[in-house]
Amino acid sequence: MAMSSSESATALKRTVIIAIFAAVAVVLSIVEAQIPLAGVGLMPGAKLGFANIMILTCIYFLRGRDVLVLVILKTLLTAFLLGTLSSLLFSLFGSLFSFIVMFALVKLGRRKFSVIGISIAGGLAHNTGQLLAASFVFNSTSIFYYLPVLLITGIITGIAVGFAVRYVVDSLSKISLFEEFLNGPGH
Template identity: 75%
Template sequence: MGLSSSESSRALKRTVIVAIFSAVAVVLGILEAQLPLSAMGLMPGAKLGFANIMILTCIYFLRGRDAFVLVILKTILTAFILGTFSSLLFSLFGSLFSFAVMFLLMKGGKNRLSLIGVSIAGSIAHNFGQLVAASIVMGTTSIMYYLPILLVTGIVTGIAVGYSVRYLVNALTKISIFEDFLR
């Protein structure tokens, strides 16, 4: 059986939204890579997680599989464009941990946490995922001594990303393409 025209239209809208969100997430990742955070005293490879703005917004409006596709596209395209294939594993682990936590909190938590709370949890999960990847690559768990620092930075960046998502969600609900996806 084929899709009805309304189902087909909704599927097309989802595809367009994922494509746009992927493009924006990649651009945010590229801009973020240009910030000299390690020169400002943060750990090498530290990032602010601005691409999570698009991922959490996607989780808010769309299905989990749409957000999962966004995570994979953002991770691979950003690594390809920036030429940082050595960090692909770290980014992939962090992104997948973050996605899983944010998705479960958004869909399973039944609005128990605000977008800011979900963002903080996702940011901390991203940092933890990267540490797990580093532990695997380095063959040691001693890298986990970074965890307290990453918890603090995860909270700070999670708050910033959460506020951005809250603002973006409010703005996007006024655009007609998102009408079909409102809760």
């Protein structure tokens, strides 16, 4: 069945939004990689989660499968530019777990959960997913001793990302490209 011109235009808009968000998420990941959190007393590998700004923002505008494409694009591109195979695995586990949790919370009702609360849940899920991947790779559960530190950093970064997402969603809602996507996931 052929798409109508309006369906084709909407599909093109989705593709453009995903591409822009993926590019911004990769740039944010590169900027984040330049900030040495291990040097300020946090655990090695701890990150601020700037790319989650784009993921959570996308959840508020596009369908789940669109956001999943964004998550995979961001993870692959960032790993290609900055990482190794093991960092790809850790990032993929964390990103997918975070996406699933945040998407589910938005689908359950964005009026039940604040953007900041959803972002915190995403940060906690990302850190937990990374630990699960590390536990699998190293065949050890002793890696979970990092969990308390990661939960604290997940809460702090989740709050910061949540504030940023609230601002970005409000700002993008005023741009004509995003008008037809204002009703959120499932469109």
